[in-house]
Amino acid sequence: MKNIKILALTSLFLLGSLFTGCESVKNTNKTQRGAAIGAVGGAVIGGILGNNLGKGGNTAMGAVLGGVIGGVAGGVIGNKMDKQAREIETALPGAQVERVGEGIKLVLGENAVRFDTNKSTLTAGAKANLDKLIPVFNQYPDTNIQIYGYTDSTGPAEYNLNLSDQRAASVRSYLAAKGLSNSRFTTTGLGIADPIATNETAEGRSQNRRVEFAITANQKMVEEAQKQAGR
Incomplete structure (x- = not known):
């Protein structure tokens, strides 16, 4: 699980750099940028976790990760x-x-x-x-x-x-x-x-x-x- 969390955080860091560097979003406010990064980051993390959880969805860890907004x-x-x-x-x-x-x-x-x-x-x-x-x-x-x-x-x-x-x-x-x-x-x-x-x-x-x-x-x-x- 440590590897999953590190990978997820790395993905979000890269996404944050991508979004803050794009001309098309430089004029948005912090809330809008946060929502965009969160939405895309959630999809990335969801894919990572989906591939790694497998049958572990019926566990405490699986339940926590399954409720991500x-x-x-x-x-x-x-x-x-x-x-x-x-x-x-x-x-x-x-x-x-x-x-x-x-x-x-x-x-x-x-x-x-x-x-x-x-x-x-x-x-x-x-x-x-x-x-x-x-x-x-x-x-x-x-x-x-x-x-x-x-x-x-x-x-x-x-x-x-x-x-x-x-x-x-x-x-x-x-x-x-x-x-x-x-x-x-x-x-x-x-x-x-x-x-x-x-x-x-x-x-x-x-x-x-x-x-x-x-x-x-x-x-x-x-x-x-x-x-x-x-x-």
């Missing part, structure tokens, strides 16, 4: 996500927070969200860490949060798929019980799919037992960003 409106959304990402990092330093496109990929490993063995029950420590995220989520109500559950490769794949689905649902239920709108959440269990470490070691299996969030703008945020972009 682009243009000036995308920049407005991105600024809000920048701030939210920083607040998540401050609230829960043990989390992996990655700003991608116009959203946030949040990875909560066993050090942040742990379950009882072979169960979907959240431990007391997991609940305490989720409690730290709730004020941030409350501060940004105009976001959708997709929750993905994962397991290591130990045990039957079908069992792990069901367990991961139940664990993602447990996270959603806990956050909703704490006052967050249930309609903001969707859950998906992916079982042993998409490992982030080897399953050949205990440390690697521990990393693969995780929950990932894809935080993206909802329709209200998109519409407000588009209005701001049109000023």
Whole structure:
């Protein structure tokens, strides 16, 4: 993913140079140039990501990248996500927070969200860490949060798929019980799919037992960003 982000940023830099150097657009204002660069850049990035994501569309990263708006409106959304990402990092330093496109990929490993063995029950420590995220989520109500559950490769794949689905649902239920709108959440269990470490070691299996969030703008945020972009 690092290579994709570098390539995307390079593409936008080149596009920016192209647009600012063209006589036909020198008399446009910054908003108009930003929208043009964003629109074309979004198409370039979309092509790059489409070629690289493949089956990964059904992941937190795929969900974040699939919601790209682009243009000036995308920049407005991105600024809000920048701030939210920083607040998540401050609230829960043990989390992996990655700003991608116009959203946030949040990875909560066993050090942040742990379950009882072979169960979907959240431990007391997991609940305490989720409690730290709730004020941030409350501060940004105009976001959708997709929750993905994962397991290591130990045990039957079908069992792990069901367990991961139940664990993602447990996270959603806990956050909703704490006052967050249930309609903001969707859950998906992916079982042993998409490992982030080897399953050949205990440390690697521990990393693969995780929950990932894809935080993206909802329709209200998109519409407000588009209005701001049109000023």
